Amino acid sequence: MASLVYLLCALTSLICASLLLRSYLANRTPLLFWSSLCFVGLAANNILLFVDLVLVPMFDLSFYRSLCALIAVLVLVFGLIWDNE
Amino acid sequence: MTRNQIPPDVREFVRREVKSVFQIEVLLLLHRTSERAWTAMEISQELAIDPEIAETQVIRLEEMGLIQGEQTAPGSYVYGPKDETDVMIVEKLATAYAKQRVGVFSLILRESDNRIRHFAEAFRLIRGAD
Amino acid sequence: MMNLVYGAVIMGSLVISLFFLNFWRRVRDRFFLFFSFAFLLLAVNWLVLILAGDASDVRSYGYLTRLVAFLLIIVAIIDKNRSSRSASELSQVGPEGSRSGSV
Numbered sequence: 001m002a003s004l005v006y007l008l009c010a011l012t013s014l015i016c017a018s019l020l021l022r023s024y025l026a027n028r029t030p031l032l033f034w035s036s037l038c039f040v041g042l043a044a045n046n047i048l049l050f051v052d053l054v055l056v057p058m059f060d061l062s063f064y065r066s067l068c069a070l071i072a073v074l075v076l077v078f079g080l081i082w083d084n085e
Numbered sequence: 086m087t088r089n090q091i092p093p094d095v096r097e098f099v100r101r102e103v104k105s106v107f108q109i110e111v112l113l114l115l116h117r118t119s120e121r122a123w124t125a126m127e128i129s130q131e132l133a134i135d136p137e138i139a140e141t142q143v144i145r146l147e148e149m150g151l152i153q154g155e156q157t158a159p160g161s162y163v164y165g166p167k168d169e170t171d172v173m174i175v176e177k178l179a180t181a182y183a184k185q186r187v188g189v190f191s192l193i194l195r196e197s198d199n200r201i202r203h204f205a206e207a208f209r210l211i212r213g214a215d
Numbered sequence: 216m217m218n219l220v221y222g223a224v225i226m227g228s229l230v231i232s233l234f235f236l237n238f239w240r241r242v243r244d245r246f247f248l249f250f251s252f253a254f255l256l257l258a259v260n261w262l263v264l265i266l267a268g269d270a271s272d273v274r275s276y277g278y279l280t281r282l283v284a285f286l287l288i289i290v291a292i293i294d295k296n297r298s299s300r301s302a303s304e305l306s307q308v309g310p311e312g313s314r315s316g317s318v
Contacts, residue, residue: 002275002278005278005281005282006278008282008285009281009282009285012285012288012289013285015292016288016292019292062217063216063217063220066217066220066221066224066261067220069224069261070220070223070224070227073223073224073227073228073231074223074227076227076231077227077230077231080230080231080234
């Protein structure tokens, strides 16, 4: 059950990332690029969560998980602020 | 709909460079009277805008390389883009502005909103006209 | 160390949530309201996870908020695609100049 949740979150993130990337390639708005990266990072965070808790419970990937989330969030914060007019 | 009739390079120029309506007005004033030089005060009287605003726009336009300071009369500016491509773009801008002023306005007024809308529009699964 | 990373993630997520809330204010597209809440819930998710430590029953609350956050994103996408001409496009056709206060 929990693993389904993680996979759903990962899938949603990947869908968001691809939609944003598709739009970025059409519009070249920088925010779209950074948002896309953010959702890739969130997807990675959720996939690692799945891997960590379901596939390799003997290892603790929590540091790498949170690092993914941190990078994802920082990237979007940067994108939101940098080109703000 | 009107925006689509404005040439893409003009749209790109406005989106990238133009931050206010005053900027275009000052630029096009100098463009259509390219034989004479204007001071900021003269511009402000001609366009009925604040002298400070005219001053700001004139400085900005000079920084952008679209107008040049008149050597013989300091404080005066004359139309003269440094870049050849800019000459063409300003010509097209003048035409577009005359024919579709509101379309040009919408490019200026909502650039920052545009990038927000792009974000939301990105999530349309079926892409319509963007 | 983990506290540091989590703290930064939570803060970042709150900032993102605020940005989306501001976008909603400006463009009045409820799509951004959904996203704002989603990132708010993600912040709560990470807060619960770091506070819970090893208590797995409390951690499951964190994952629940994460699920709701992503469900909100899904709802936002569905909602965006259902309204064929969204509120944001309608406002483009209207007298925008009179509404926008920032020139």
